[in-house]
Amino acid sequence: MKLILTHEVDGLGQPGDVVEVRDGYGRNFLVPRGDAIVSTKGAEKQIAQIKRAQEVRHVRDVGHAQEIAASLKSLSVTLEARTGEGGRLFGSVTAADVVNAVKAAGGPILDKRRVELPGHIKATGKHEVVIKVHDGVDAKVNLNVVAAQ
Structure with a gap:
């Protein structure tokens, strides 16, 4: 299952990352908690918004x-x-x-x-x-x- 992360998930990635996870993990855990959304063409447009919001809070180095x-x-x-x-x-x-x-x-x-x-x-x-x-x-x-x- 291909997902776009909306929050930081330990061991998986940062907000805005597109990740491939097992169907059950995505469907039963990540999506209901709001940590990820299903990757679609419309959702990919939201990646830019997520990245911009992340840059505001991001520590450079x-x-x-x-x-x-x-x-x-x-x-x-x-x-x-x-x-x-x-x-x-x-x-x-x-x-x-x-x-x-x-x-x-x-x-x-x-x-x-x-x-x-x-x-x-x-x-x-x-x-x-x-x-x-x-x-x-x-x-x-x-x-x-x-x-x-």
């Missing part, structure tokens, strides 16, 4: 990734969340919350799939979050979760 990692390490990221008694959060902090907090702190626009949380963050305080900027380049960001006023 390892040197550029190290610059981004250095800027992330120097950021002071604070995230306000609703809390109950004893500093417990209503719910937990998600990768999308971290991406929005980094952007609000003046950091770069990140892909939420590259954020690795240290388990479920369900309490206020300081937490260390790892962001995979590039293959082999990770940035540790100190996240301070505070109660919303």
Whole structure:
């Protein structure tokens, strides 16, 4: 089965890549999750849009990734969340919350799939979050979760 990837899939490819996979894997896993679309003439036109969107978030090379990692390490990221008694959060902090907090702190626009949380963050305080900027380049960001006023 010939598919066009719409998201990064480990071991398979990047968004916009045309890949050949087994029918069951494509039909039962990749397409329902939205990670790929069936390759047709009309869908091939969408590849250009996917590639343009990818270039906005794309890290050019390892040197550029190290610059981004250095800027992330120097950021002071604070995230306000609703809390109950004893500093417990209503719910937990998600990768999308971290991406929005980094952007609000003046950091770069990140892909939420590259954020690795240290388990479920369900309490206020300081937490260390790892962001995979590039293959082999990770940035540790100190996240301070505070109660919303």
